[in-house]
Amino acid sequence: MRIGRTLPPAAAPIYVRDIISGLRGLIRGKREVERFRSELRDYFGVKYCFLVSSGKAALTLILQVLKHMHPGRDQVLIPAYTCYSVPSAAVKAGLKVALCDVNPKTLDFDYNQLASRLTERTLCIIANHLFGYVSDLDKIMAVAKTRKLCVIEDAAQAMGGQHRGRKVGTIGDIGFFSLGRGKNISAIDGGIILTNDSIMAESLQSKVTMLPHCNPMDTTILILKALLINAFLKPSLYWFPQGLPFLRLGLTVFSIDFEVKSMSGFQAGLAKNWRQKLEEFNKLRENNANFYMAHTDTDRIGRIESHQDTRSVYLRLPIIPQNGSTRDLCLNGTGNSLGISPMYPGSIDSISQIEDQLQGDTYPGARRIAQNLLTLPTHSLLTRADMNRILDFLNNP
Ligand SMILES: *Cc1c(COP(=O)(O)O)cnc(C)c1O
Numbered sequence: 569m570r571i572g573r574t575l576p577p578a579a580a581p582i583y584v585r586d587i588i589s590g591l592r593g594l595i596r597g598k599r600e601v602e603r604f605r606s607e608l609r610d611y612f613g614v615k616y617c618f619l620v621s622s623g624k625a626a627l628t629l630i631l632q633v634l635k636h637m638h639p640g641r642d643q644v645l646i647p648a649y650t651c652y653s654v655p656s657a658a659v660k661a662g663l664k665v666a667l668c669d670v671n672p673k674t675l676d677f678d679y680n681q682l683a684s685r686l687t688e689r690t691l692c693i694i695a696n697h698l699f700g701y702v703s704d705l706d707k708i709m710a711v712a713k714t715r716k717l718c719v720i721e722d723a724a725q726a727m728g729g730q731h732r733g734r735k736v737g738t739i740g741d742i743g744f745f746s747l748g749r750g751k752n753i754s755a756i757d758g759g760i761i762l763t764n765d766s767i768m769a770e771s772l773q774s775k776v777t778m779l780p781h782c783n784p785m786d787t788t789i790l791i792l793k794a795l796l797i798n799a800f801l802k803p804s805l806y807w808f809p810q811g812l813p814f815l816r817l818g819l820t821v822f823s824i825d826f827e828v829k830s831m832s833g834f835q836a837g838l839a840k841n842w843r844q845k846l847e848e849f850n851k852l853r854e855n856n857a858n859f860y861m862a863h864t865d866t867d868r869i870g871r872i873e874s875h876q877d878t879r880s881v882y883l884r885l886p887i888i889p890q891n892g893s894t895r896d897l898c899l900n901g902t903g904n905s906l907g908i909s910p911m912y913p914g915s916i917d918s919i920s921q922i923e924d925q926l927q928g929d930t931y932p933g934a935r936r937i938a939q940n941l942l943t944l945p946t947h948s949l950l951t952r953a954d955m956n957r958i959l960d961f962l963n964n965p
Contacts, residue, residue: 571807572905573807574807574810575803575906575949576750576947576949577750577907578945579750580749580845580947581949582838584798586794586839587798587838590794593832593835593837593840594787594832600833603836604831604839604842611843612735612762614763614764615763616762616765616773617762618760618773619776619836620758621757621759621827621828621830622748622759623724623746623747623759624759625826625827626746626760626761627658627759628828629772629775631658631661632775634718637767637768643691644658644666644691644692644694645666646658646665646667646694646916647667647694647696648667648934649937650694650916651725651820651912652821654722654916655822655919656824664689664925665916667917667926667929668681669681669931669933669934670933674872674873674875676704677695679707682708683711686711692712693718694720694722695708696722696724698725699872699880699886700725700726700728701886702726703875704875705740709740718742719741720744721736721739721743721744723736723737723745724744725746725752726881727745727751728846728881729879729881738764741768742761742763743763744762745760745762750883752846752849752883753842753849755838756794757790779830780829781829782834786832787832787834790835801949802949807905849947852946852947852948853883854881854946856885856955860958861885868889872886882946884911884945885945887942887944888937888940898942906961907958909942910941910943913938914938915935917929917934918935918938944958944962
């Protein structure tokens with residue numbers, strides 16, 4: 569175990585006052601969840617909002633509802649490079665995964681092939697906004713419209729982002745956010761569904777009402793996790809949890825073994841100060857990302873382009889170094905303690921559990937990203953000195 573200042577790759581701090589309002593929320597129960605729901609509806613300007621146990625749970629419910637509405641359509645079209653929770657939720661909902669390649673310059677769909685990936689069996693398209701880089705929703709919606717398909721916005725990493733002046737998560741037919749660790753803001757775990765579609769909302773309402781609640785054991789674990797994150801999510805102490813292999817920090821796995829539950833009063837209470845935290849954390853992330861971008865050579869570090877007229881929230885700053893060996897260097901001890909980190913272990917087509925659903929096509933863009941992408945930390949715990957050390961390391965590895 570390496571002891572010393574260690575930066576987490578992503579962070580959304582939980583303060584003591586958040587834990588206190590979490591405990592109050594625990595007592596208020598359903599009233600606290602309703603408060604959070606109505607604040608979210610107001611802020612995002614949507615008619616319907618549903619709160620559940622996690623982002624994957626949110627996506628699973630959305631997909632179950634769509635599946636029921638369109639029997640005979642069983643394929644979910646997703647980017648070939650994204651979070652493993654996305655195919656996990658599709659399989660959990662009893663659906664199959666289909667992939668569209670990703671453009672390494674934008675991390676968005678490869679629009680030369682998006683339309684050709686649709687078939688009679690396509691149920692919906694999931695757009696993601698990876699690292700808070702907003703995808704080209706105009707193009708995705710236009711392609712979806714040709715076949716009257718639903719667009720789900722996976723805004724798990726982009727809460728607070730904007731697309732042509734509109735809030736990300738509210739532009740597709742339905743959208744969701746995650747309140748997991750390392751997202752824009754966190755309630756340890758949590759999922760938010762937003763939509764204006766009354767038909768989907770009606771089905772979701774009846775599903776969410778039937779969901780199991782957190783039992784006392786779940787709640788105790790959430791409280792303990794909140795206390796641990798509060799204590800150890802600091803650069804001076806993060807070496808400790810990072811060095812404990814059983815915590816599996818930052819590990820991404822494909823698994824359908826997760827629970828779909830309602831959100832607890834404790835989680836809604838933890839998120840009480842969400843609006844201020846969201847705006848403050850995103851602003852800091854944006855400033856930090858801009859600082860890196862102003863002090864690095866775009867070509868050499870392989871910066872990702874954002875689409876015109878979008879506001880990215882830079883959950884992390886993704887880069888694709890042109891020189892492969894830079895990446896290897898960044899994965900050694902120093903890079904690691906600076907919070908420089910790869911993201912997912914492979915493209916979606918490399919997940920063995922779903923190999924049989926894919927027609928053996930290759931996704932060179934997604935593969936290239938999986939092999940070369942690194943992310944720089946942008947969170948609120950970074951100091952200017954940390955960022956200078958990161959820049960030094962990148963510029964003279
Ligand atoms: C984190 C994440 C999810 C899943 O959210 P959880 O709350 O972790 O279940 C889905 N999609 C993307 C892009 C994510 O980053």
